[in-house]
Amino acid sequence: MKMTEQFFTALRSLLTNRRRSILTVLGIVIGIASVITIISLGKGVEKATLKNLQASSSGKQSTVVDYYADDLNSTASGFEASDLALINASQASFGLVKADIVSDNDGSAESEASINGADQNVTVKLLKYPSSDLEILSGYNISKNNIMLADPVALISKKLATSFYSSVNQALDTSVTVNGISYQVIGIFKEDMELDDIAISKTVYERSNNGEAGNKLKLTFNRGENVSKQTKKIVSLLNKQGSHHLQGSYEHMDMGAILKGVGSVINGLTYFISAIAGISLFIAGIGVMNMMYISVSERTQEIGIRLAIGASPKSILLQFLLEAVLLTGMGGVLGFGIGCGLAWLISLFLPFRAVVGLESFILAFSVSAIVGIVFGIFPARQAAKKNLIDILK
């Protein structure tokens, strides 16, 4: 019999016994669906982490070196122009594209400010976007336009305003100098939990910083560079010769290592759930085997008839094996679909999207087909070995 005809013959038999086929395949569907769900979510996490940690939209990778002063109250910046010169002197050997000193980019910085003629150490909130968190008591908030145009405007806290001026309103439209740049005070805000004193545009602040002082050094590397190794080299250079190496230490948080850690946790989880799914597939496989044995004994007459009119034992074996493989294969495809849907649904509630790849589909299909072959071969062999004369008696 031609292979395509074998295929249709097997499909027909399965469809004749639709309910039984569906119930048998349920275990496969659940097993495959759970594996696909976890793999898709795992891949989603991996992709999201990679994206977040490396910020490599242009393909370049970057790392950050922090300076921590030994004296916690010191406001001195750990990086100066001399440090840049030191690093840039051997830029090529590090595979560096550029090194930039940046202010603390967690949104706030410690700085000296001059208000109403008096100097004061203040915490500066650096705004990349207009902040809606600040409660404006008087004046205006910093607008999107202000930030886009890099206007030197500032908001100051009510506490700061009242300690330098007799009233809140008197502080409006005065100027405050931060890091050598004079900002116009356009609004007064109520102190929040972060205890910021002044809020200004980050762009303007960085300009004032002029790339010359700060506690963070952003290193941008060429694509393909061993980022964590090179960063380590730079850190040890800084700790020996850096401008403030006597007053503090330069440290690098190795994001590559963290990423690896996160990845291995996800991998572990994937293996764990795959193992559970493997057990469920095994049990489902036994279910398929059981159903095929029942089918073979129920269809003894059919087997006899087929053999009598010219089916070879081999084609009987193939028919029953194909039935098992088709059954599990369809279960695999169905499970893949459900798994994708489930992963998508779950990722709606998570901060990342599930990633489904072709290899997931191939995995689902091949695993289920293999289950079909492994658990279908014994019943199929039994069918092919039936004694024709006994059946036809």
Next chain:
Amino acid sequence: MIRLERLNKFYQQGDEKIHVLKDVSLQIQQGEFVAIMGPSGSGKSTLINIIGFLDHQFMGQYRFKGESMIDQSLSDYARLRNQNVGFVFQNFKLIANLSVAENVGLPLLYAGHRRKNIADQVNDVLSSVNLQGVGAKLPMQLSGGQQQRVAIARALITRPSFLLADEPTGALDSHTSQEILKLFIDLNHKSRSTIIMVTHDFQVARLSQRIIRILDGRIESDRSVDQ
């Protein structure tokens, strides 16, 4: 066409070895209509199982169209059955969940034809047994006589060398039996089909040309029927 020489067959039943066929020698020519008669247990079923390539375990020689059947493999036997024998059984042996047309076409599929190319052949053979327009029905929707005619159509579709009918009228009433036997006679006369029919009913057997009687594994008599 069929030539059996000193055929012997033993069954193992428990510790006992049963000698079912004893030195059976027999020749059947192309175009003959032969009835094999005998009481149950006489060995006639065993004999036709060997003739019909269902049973390959025997002693002696079986030559089919001059070729020895000893040393043929199991898949050779499957091919021989498919191409040379049309089986008609007492209880029809149609596959219940396949339509009439699918049942009839099945031997062609095993012969390597494609499903979509056999519809005409199936219709032709169905009309040759007077069963037009039932192809889409399931066997259970037909009467016994119709089912047996479906089985005959299935037996005829590969244009086999001979038909092997094992009690073809055993499950049918006398009127339907007559129809089926008339069909056999027509096939034998018009298409020169070779028919080997097993029966225990002399009224059926006497419609053939030659009656072979078997008793206790031996051929008791082998003579032509006087028309």
